[in-house]
Amino acid sequence: MTSGERAPAIEAVDLTRRYQLEGVAVDALRGVSLRIGQGEFAAIVGPSGSGKSTLMHLLGCLDRPTSGVLRVNGVEMSGLSESRLAELRNRTIGFVFQSFHLLARTTALDNVALPLVYRGVGRSERRARAAAALEAVGLGHRLEHRPSQMSGGEQQRVAIARALVGEPKVLLADEPTGNLDTRNGAEVMAILDRLNADGGVAVVLVTHDQEIAACARRQIHVRDGLIELDTGSAR
Amino acid sequence: MRGREAFAMALEALRVNRLRSTLTMLGVIIGVLAVVVLVSVGTGAKDAVEEQISGLGTNIILVVPGQLTVGAAPTQSRLSLADVAYLRRVVGDPAKVTVSLQSGETVRVGRTEAFVTVIGTDQSLTGIFERPLAKGRPLSETDVDTRRRVAVLGAEVATRMFGDVDPVGRQVSIAGARFRVVGVYATIGQTFGLSRDQEVHVPVTTAQRMLGVDRVNGLAVGASGPDEIEPLQRKVVDALTARYPGEKFSAVTQTQLLGTIGSVLGMLTGVLAAIAGISLLVGGVGVSNIMLVSVRERTREIGLRKALGARQRDVLAQFLIEAVLLTTIGGVIGIVLGVGGALAIRSFTEVPATITWWSIALAFGVSAAVGVFFGVAPARRAGRLDPVIALRAE
Numbered sequence: 001m002t003s004g005e006r007a008p009a010i011e012a013v014d015l016t017r018r019y020q021l022e023g024v025a026v027d028a029l030r031g032v033s034l035r036i037g038q039g040e041f042a043a044i045v046g047p048s049g050s051g052k053s054t055l056m057h058l059l060g061c062l063d064r065p066t067s068g069v070l071r072v073n074g075v076e077m078s079g080l081s082e083s084r085l086a087e088l089r090n091r092t093i094g095f096v097f098q099s100f101h102l103l104a105r106t107t108a109l110d111n112v113a114l115p116l117v118y119r120g121v122g123r124s125e126r127r128a129r130a131a132a133a134l135e136a137v138g139l140g141h142r143l144e145h146r147p148s149q150m151s152g153g154e155q156q157r158v159a160i161a162r163a164l165v166g167e168p169k170v171l172l173a174d175e176p177t178g179n180l181d182t183r184n185g186a187e188v189m190a191i192l193d194r195l196n197a198d199g200g201v202a203v204v205l206v207t208h209d210q211e212i213a214a215c216a217r218r219q220i221h222v223r224d225g226l227i228e229l230d231t232g233s234a235r
Numbered sequence: 236m237r238g239r240e241a242f243a244m245a246l247e248a249l250r251v252n253r254l255r256s257t258l259t260m261l262g263v264i265i266g267v268l269a270v271v272v273l274v275s276v277g278t279g280a281k282d283a284v285e286e287q288i289s290g291l292g293t294n295i296i297l298v299v300p301g302q303l304t305v306g307a308a309p310t311q312s313r314l315s316l317a318d319v320a321y322l323r324r325v326v327g328d329p330a331k332v333t334v335s336l337q338s339g340e341t342v343r344v345g346r347t348e349a350f351v352t353v354i355g356t357d358q359s360l361t362g363i364f365e366r367p368l369a370k371g372r373p374l375s376e377t378d379v380d381t382r383r384r385v386a387v388l389g390a391e392v393a394t395r396m397f398g399d400v401d402p403v404g405r406q407v408s409i410a411g412a413r414f415r416v417v418g419v420y421a422t423i424g425q426t427f428g429l430s431r432d433q434e435v436h437v438p439v440t441t442a443q444r445m446l447g448v449d450r451v452n453g454l455a456v457g458a459s460g461p462d463e464i465e466p467l468q469r470k471v472v473d474a475l476t477a478r479y480p481g482e483k484f485s486a487v488t489q490t491q492l493l494g495t496i497g498s499v500l501g502m503l504t505g506v507l508a509a510i511a512g513i514s515l516l517v518g519g520v521g522v523s524n525i526m527l528v529s530v531r532e533r534t535r536e537i538g539l540r541k542a543l544g545a546r547q548r549d550v551l552a553q554f555l556i557e558a559v560l561l562t563t564i565g566g567v568i569g570i571v572l573g574v575g576g577a578l579a580i581r582s583f584t585e586v587p588a589t590i591t592w593w594s595i596a597l598a599f600g601v602s603a604a605v606g607v608f609f610g611v612a613p614a615r616r617a618g619r620l621d622p623v624i625a626l627r628a629e
């Protein structure tokens with residue numbers, strides 16, 4: 001298992017994912033091959049039900065493919081145990097979801113610090129790093145606010161801070177602007193763009209919005225569980 | 236994830252759902268409370284009875300006609316004073332055999348009346364039983380031989396009839412006949428709920444004439460040491476059976492009485508504890524139920540935690556600790572209330588509740604075990620949730 005700067009952030013070969021729904025097989029992905037380089041910025045677009053979220057879950061090691069090979073940061077995932085996969089998610093991947101998924105009764109600071117809890121980082125260091133991450137998304141003044149006391153845009157920025165606090169190699173965002181108005185959506189995109197440009201984090205985002213897709217340097221079109229068009233490929 | 240973090244998370248989850256946590260704990264609290272209170276009442280009763288029995292004196296063998304088993308009806312006595320004399324010859328030392336003939340009678344001094352237990356006995360009684368005198372003298376051989384109408388009063392009878400006046404040398408009327416008080420016993424308390432300070436002792440011969448019988452209720456034989464008890468017991472029974480072929484006699488020692496009563500009360504305590512244990516079990520089922528609801532409600536949270544890097548065992552630990560915290564906090568509250576309840580019972584009622592450390596330790600251990608046992612299934616369900624499905628849940 002080698003992991004190094006040379007290996008692509010994500011390398012997928014012929015991924016398939018079949019769901020069994022009341023005995024009927026649903027092929028959500030039918031053979032997807034993909035390389036995402038370190039520090040790349042890509043947008044996945046496609047009609048509803050085409051398999052975008054399914055692909056994101058596989059890339060993020062939340063789900064296992066029915067067949068195919070997936071390497072994240074050079075590490076082949078099929079051989080990994082449940083707890084090694086969890087560790088990989090914790091250290092290498094950051095998730096941002098359409099519906100934010102913040103813990104409702106927990107402050108912004110503690111929400112952001114959560115990934116570090118599972119890494120065994122001590123409380124004071126956790127809080128310091130979480131505060132810095134919130135600062136980086138422009139929420140240094142909202143540390144003790146709870147999700148219900150923040151706007152949707154602010155909540156999504158908290159979620160981005162949480163995805164970044166562990167300094168991942170890849171940030172996976174499934175429709176991060178889907179629940180936001182245009183102005184807040186643009187702000188979130190600006191943050192992702194800056195993180196990608198300054199921090200060197202690879203960003204893969206799923207979107208329905210053409211304008212937002214256009215922010216990315218690479219567009220991957222998915223239809224019926226297959227890649228239909230890929231505007232660029234990794235070095 | 237460190238243990239401390241898991242602990243903090245679980246505590247936080249319980250705090251957030253404060254009312255629900257409290258109600259869930261209530262089942263455990265009631266169960267533990269019941270265990271602690273009932274076990275202390277049972278233990279207290281057992282201790283009290285054992286203390287009373289050993290307070291009678293040491294190395295005593297009680298001889299009664301018939302078979303002595305718990306719940307058996309008393310047999311009509313056929314023992315007489317001739318048998319007492321016979322046993323005295325068998326035992327070899329007349330001072331080691333005494334006799335008892337009991338009857339409830341009215342005692343009167345002037346206008347003061349009381350209903351007491353009158354016991355016909357003899358001079359050997361005070362040498363065998365623990366019966367210290369406060370004033371005067373005990374019954375003598377001459378009292379018995381000449382059927383004197385003399386009496387030795389229990390401490391309570393003496394105060395009730397005579398107040399501060401010294402009763403020795405004064406007259407009392409027992410069942411209409413006049414008796415002279417020759418002595419007063421020191422206070423000794425009760426045995427099996429009967430106050431032994433309310434007894435009046437008279438010579439057995441006088442009692443027989445008063446009651447118009449030539450029988451006695453039972454005999455008591457004193458052994459000179461613990462080693463002598465068993466052979467003596469056999470000797471006495473064999474002698475009586477030889478004298479009355481085909482009849483049964485029982486000779487029981489204090490140790491046997493203690494053993495029998497102890498095991499009956501121990502069983503009673505066990506049954507009480509088991510009933511209380513069932514309510515603890517019901518409390519455990521409540522915990523299991525609430526934890527399952529909690530896992531379902533927090534499906535999305537579980538999915539998120541896994542996406543952020545929680546392992547199966549981190550999630551399992553979080554929910555298991557939550558369940559164990561629920562039952563142990565409930566257990567501690569139940570123990571505090573139970574100890575308080577036992578103390579209240581002891582000070583406000585006649586029931587001698589005794590708090591034992593083992594019952595408290597057991598109650599705590601059992602409540603923690605209930606948390607583990609009933610928390611494992613919901614916690615495993617939480618740990619095994621598929622993160623993708625969990626994240627999609629609404």
Ligand SMILES: Nc1ncnc2c1ncn2[C@@H]1O[C@H](COP(=O)(O)OP(=O)(O)OP(=O)(O)O)[C@@H](O)[C@H]1O
Nearest residue numbers: 019020021026028047048049050051052053054055
């Ligand atoms: N757990 C599941 N069981 C069965 N079928 C599923 C499951 N999850 C997804 N599918 C199916 O797989 C296909 C792809 O779903 P997916 O969520 O990846 O689509 P999507 O591209 O993200 O759509 P949208 O843009 O609406 O989010 C769909 O046909 C969906 O019904």
Ligand SMILES: [Mg+2]
Nearest residue numbers: 052053054174
């Ligand atoms: Mg989707």
